[in-house]
Amino acid sequence: AQKITQTQPGMFVQEKEAVTLDCTYDTSDPSYGLFWYKQPSSGEMIFLIYQGSYDQQNATEGRYSLNFQKARKSANLVISASQLGDSAMYFCAMRYLNTGGFKTIFGAGTRLFVKA
Amino acid sequence: GAVVSQHPSRVICKSGTSVKIECRSLDFQATTMFWYRQFPKQSLMLMATSNEGSKATYEQGVEKDKFLINHASLTLSTLTVTSAHPEDSSFYICSARSPGLNTDTQYFGPGTRLTVL
Numbered sequence: 162a163q164k165i166t167q168t169q170p171g172m173f174v175q176e177k178e179a180v181t182l183d184c185t186y187d188t189s190d191p192s193y194g195l196f197w198y199k200q201p202s203s204g205e206m207i208f209l210i211y212q213g214s215y216d217q218q219n220a221t222e223g224r225y226s227l228n229f230q231k232a233r234k235s236a237n238l239v240i241s242a243s244q245l246g247d248s249a250m251y252f253c254a255m256r257y258l259n260t261g262g263f264k265t266i267f268g269a270g271t272r273l274f275v276k277a
Numbered sequence: 278g279a280v281v282s283q284h285p286s287r288v289i290c291k292s293g294t295s296v297k298i299e300c301r302s303l304d305f306q307a308t309t310m311f312w313y314r315q316f317p318k319q320s321l322m323l324m325a326t327s328n329e330g331s332k333a334t335y336e337q338g339v340e341k342d343k344f345l346i347n348h349a350s351l352t353l354s355t356l357t358v359t360s361a362h363p364e365d366s367s368f369y370i371c372s373a374r375s376p377g378l379n380t381d382t383q384y385f386g387p388g389t390r391l392t393v394l
Binding site for chain 2: 196198203204205206207208211252256262263264265266267268269270
């Protein structure tokens with residue numbers, strides 16, 4: 162069965178430093194997509210970065226990069242040069258093809274606190 | 278990026294009433310929309326997948342008669358919580374994807390916070 166695991170309920174990071182948010186997944190499907198979303202206190206889900214299972218290179222989007230370790234089934238998010246506005250809840254998600262179509266499941270989330 | 282809106286953003290209703298939540302894709306046609314539910318300090322849980330012009334596919338444990346989903350057009354899906362009760366109070370979020378856009382990205386609406394008294 163497909164599963165997404167985020168083991169860090171909360172993380173603290175000093176402003177301007179880098180932080181890594183962990184995510185591991187489990188699937189037997191060869192084709193899947195991995196996502197990271199940011200959810201600030203307003204509740205809106207903001208797409209950050211995507212990694213396809215067949216992508217050879219790690220995805221990068223500005224200050225966000227995804228450390229994709231396929232053999233270890235991990236897809237950690239790295240935020241470089243943290244900013245106060247990065248304080249939010251972060252969700253890792255995996256999309257796969259189900260019998261009824263594409264389905265996305267989410268991890269439990271990690272709350273990031275950026276300290277000034 | 279693509280824009281998805283939800284209306285209302287917040288609703289408070291009495292127990293026993295029905296509440297309709299709208300999800301609209303503003304600048305693209307969404308053949309598939311998803312409805313999620315999020316309890317406080319918890320993750321998103323998929324409730325159902327809504328395909329334009331066909332019946333929604335509900336996740337296990339989600340009552341079809343309780344949560345009515347209609348996807349009548351390529352830009353609008355509605356979720357109706359029928360005979361709402363306090364345990365239905367939650368944050369409801371929709372998302373949309375379209376073959377015309379990057380198919381590997383879901384765009385989320387801002388969410389609707391439902392409080393049932």
